[in-house]
Amino acid sequence: MVGILSPERFYGIDVFVDSLIILVAALISYQSRKIYLFINEKNYEFFSWAFLSIAISFFFKVIADLTILKAIRITQPNFIAEIVHEQLETLQLINFFAALLYKIFLMLGFMTFFLIVNKNKKSDNVLLFIYLSILTVILSIYFHFIFYFTLAVIVLLLTIYFYDNYKKKKTKNRLLVFLAFLLVLISNLLGIFYEFSPEIYLIEELFLFFGFLTLLANHLRLKNGKEKNKT
Amino acid sequence: MGKKRTKLDVTKDILEVLKNYREVKITHLIYKSNLSNNSIKPYLKELTENALVEEVNEKDKKYFKITQKGNAFLNEYSKIRVFADSYGLDV
Numbered sequence: 070m071v072g073i074l075s076p077e078r079f080y081g082i083d084v085f086v087d088s089l090i091i092l093v094a095a096l097i098s099y100q101s102r103k104i105y106l107f108i109n110e111k112n113y114e115f116f117s118w119a120f121l122s123i124a125i126s127f128f129f130k131v132i133a134d135l136t137i138l139k140a141i142r143i144t145q146p147n148f149i150a151e152i153v154h155e156q157l158e159t160l161q162l163i164n165f166f167a168a169l170l171y172k173i174f175l176m177l178g179f180m181t182f183f184l185i186v187n188k189n190k191k192s193d194n195v196l197l198f199i200y201l202s203i204l205t206v207i208l209s210i211y212f213h214f215i216f217y218f219t220l221a222v223i224v225l226l227l228t229i230y231f232y233d234n235y236k237k238k239k240t241k242n243r244l245l246v247f248l249a250f251l252l253v254l255i256s257n258l259l260g261i262f263y264e265f266s267p268e269i270y271l272i273e274e275l276f277l278f279f280g281f282l283t284l285l286a287n288h289l290r291l292k293n294g295k296e297k298n299k300t
Numbered sequence: 301m302g303k304k305r306t307k308l309d310v311t312k313d314i315l316e317v318l319k320n321y322r323e324v325k326i327t328h329l330i331y332k333s334n335l336s337n338n339s340i341k342p343y344l345k346e347l348t349e350n351a352l353v354e355e356v357n358e359k360d361k362k363y364f365k366i367t368q369k370g371n372a373f374l375n376e377y378s379k380i381r382v383f384a385d386s387y388g389l390d391v
Contacts, residue, residue, distance in 0.1 A: 100379075100383055101383070103376070104380050104383065104384070107350065107352070107369070107372075107373045107376070107380070108307075108308070108311065108346075108350060108352075108373075109346070109349070109350050110307075112389055113389065116387070116389060185389075186387075186388060186389075230388065231387075231388070234387075234388035238385075240385065240386075242382055242385060242386040243385065243386055243388075245386070246386045246387060287386055290382070291379045291382050291383050291386075292379070
């Protein structure tokens with residue numbers, strides 16, 4: 070069973086990156102929720118839930134990463150073997166469920182996002198998407214790459230949508246959102262191969278970091294209500 | 301020919317008229333917000349339901365006025381507009 074998310078040598082770095090993602094996703098979710106409360110438009114409510122789901126997923130990823138960090142600490146001093154073994158078993162269990170919840174919430178978040186931008190509200194389609202998401206997460210317990218591959222397909226479709234959105238009206242805000250999703254897409258594509266080399270995980274995290282940093286830059290521009298044409 | 305207004309734009313236009321003229325009759329609102337009688341009614345219904353606008357009935361006359369929440373929407377409008385535009389969420 071695959072539970073562990075980050076390779077041993079990058080402990081700490083990913084917790085920092087994931088914490089930034091939690092902050093950015095929570096900020097976007099809050100802004101969307103505020104708009105929903107003003108105009109009662111369902112799109113904004115679902116958009117808010119999608120980003121909240123992404124924030125929750127990375128919260129579980131932080132927990133999963135911290136359990137590995139703790140596991141290293143308790144094995145290093147080489148205490149009585151039985152106690153260490155017991156603690157490790159508990160940590161392994163927490164790590165497994167945290168990693169599983171990370172995948173469930175992340176898939177749910179991006180899937181909801183995809184359904185919103187495609188204005189797909191037919192209940193049959195939504196149920197099919199939920200079924201496929203659950204199937205992907207279950208399969209990813211045994212084959213990790215399936216999760217990142219499915220996520221990459223969803224993010225690819227979102228990136229195409231944001232590219233079209235930018236082409237229709239070339240504003241800096243639309244460009245930033247498109248670039249952010251392009252970076253997240255590259256990160257997910259790298260995630261497919263991360264089991265082959267721990268270095269790939271670091272590059273994947275860096276792309277994810279810059280992707281969400283771009284989303285944060287766009288969000289900070291909202292404070293001033295900036296919307297300038299690029300050309 | 302001007303661009304087609306989005307739902308957010310029309311909401312802002314109606315609220316701005318109400319902010320500038322305080323209590324406004326529907327006929328005046330139609331004229332000032334550049335909407336037809338048929339198209340303004342669903343907007344006013346929704347704005348009233350969302351508590352952005354208040355309907356005032358006085359001696360057989362009906363007025364509309366902006367609420368505190370409506371004013372807050374206008375203050376936040378530029379942020380809302382850019383947010384919706386960034387993610388292609390315009391309604």
